[in-house]
Amino acid sequence: MAVTPSSTRTALIAGNWKMNLDHLQSIAFVQKLAWSLKDARHDFAGVEVAIFPPFTDLRSVQTLIKADDLPLAFGGQDLSQHDSGAYTGEISGAFLAALDAKYVIIGHSERRQYHGESDELIAGKVAAAHRHGLVPIVCVGETAEDLEQHGPSAVPVAQLRVALEGAVKGKEVVVAYEPVWAIGSGQAATSEQAQQVCAALRGVITEALGADAGHATRILYGGSVKASNIAGFMRETDIDGALVGGASLQLEEFASIAQYRKHVGT
Ligand code: PGA
Numbered sequence: 001m002a003v004t005p006s007s008t009r010t011a012l013i014a015g016n017w018k019m020n021l022d023h024l025q026s027i028a029f030v031q032k033l034a035w036s037l038k039d040a041r042h043d044f045a046g047v048e049v050a051i052f053p054p055f056t057d058l059r060s061v062q063t064l065i066k067a068d069d070l071p072l073a074f075g076g077q078d079l080s081q082h083d084s085g086a087y088t089g090e091i092s093g094a095f096l097a098a099l100d101a102k103y104v105i106i107g108h109s110e111r112r113q114y115h116g117e118s119d120e121l122i123a124g125k126v127a128a129a130h131r132h133g134l135v136p137i138v139c140v141g142e143t144a145e146d147l148e149q150h151g152p153s154a155v156p157v158a159q160l161r162v163a164l165e166g167a168v169k170g171k172e173v174v175v176a177y178e179p180v181w182a183i184g185s186g187q188a189a190t191s192e193q194a195q196q197v198c199a200a201l202r203g204v205i206t207e208a209l210g211a212d213a214g215h216a217t218r219i220l221y222g223g224s225v226k227a228s229n230i231a232g233f234m235r236e237t238d239i240d241g242a243l244v245g246g247a248s249l250q251l252e253e254f255a256s257i258a259q260y261r262k263h264v265g266t
Helices: 023-039 055-067 093-098 109-114 119-131 144-150 154-166 191-209 211-216 230-234 251-258 260-264
Strands: 011-016 047-052 073-076 103-106 135-140 174-177 218-222 241-244
Touching (some): 011 103, 011 218, 023 047, 023 055, 023 251, 047 103, 093 119, 119 135, 119 154, 154 191, 191 230
Parallel strands (some): 047 073, 073 103, 103 135
16 A cells, blocks of 8 residues: 555544533543544554533543543543633633643634634634644635635635644644534545545644644544545544544444544455
8 A cells, every 4th residue: 555644643533522421421431432442452542532621520530540640642622721710600721731641633613613712712722722732633624605615625624724823833723624514414524625624734833833744743634434434534534533523422433433443454
C-alpha cells in the first residue's frame, strides 16, 4: 500500500458525548470501552481514542483512567476564554488542566449556533487552551445554506483563519471539519468532499503556523461518522481521524469505529 503523508500522523478517534451520560453512567461506559478495545487488541499507539464527557463527569473519568491505567485520553467540550473571575457557569482551562484533560473541543457548531460563539471568541478560546497546556480541537464547518452559496471550503477556511489567530506557534492544534448539515443528520459528507475541504484546511494551517505544523497537524472529519463509513474517510490523505457524536454513545459502534483499520485490512 502506498505510504501517504497521513501515515506519519497518529490517528485520533474522538467521542463527543455532548449532553449525555452522567458521572455514574460515564464510569460504566469508560470501563466497558477500555475492556472492549483491549479485548480487540487495539493499537492505542497507532490510533488514539479520546472521549469528551460533560464537565460534571470529568473528575470521575480522570480518577478511573488513572486508577486503572486505561490508555484513553479525555477532554472538555468547551472552555472559557478567561482564566478566572466573575464568569458564572464558565469553566477555566486551568481547571481542565488540573484534571489532566489533554484536549478541549472549541467552536463546535452547537456552541456557535446555540451560544452565539463568534470566530473571534473561538480564537480567544484557542489562546486560553494553549495558555493552559491543552490541545484545542478547533471545529469548523459550513451550513447547508453556506454550501449552496459558497461551496464547501470557503466558510470553514475563513473560520479557521480567524480561530488560528489565537494559536501559539509550535503548540499542538487539532482541526475538526464538521459540515453542519452532516451533524446528527445521518447524511455524512462523501469522503472525496471531506478530503477536498481538509486539504484546503491544511493549507490554512501551513499559512498560519508554518510548514511543520501544516504537516504535523491532525485534521478530523465529523458529521454522521459510523462504523460503516469511517474506513472511507480514513483512506483520504488529509483526514487523520474523526470527531464522533451520536455513534460515540454506542459502545460497540464506537469501538468498531476506533478499530477501522480492521475494516480496511491495513
Ligand atoms: P454526529 O455528531 O456524529 O452525531 O453527527 C458529530 C459532532 O457533532 O461532533
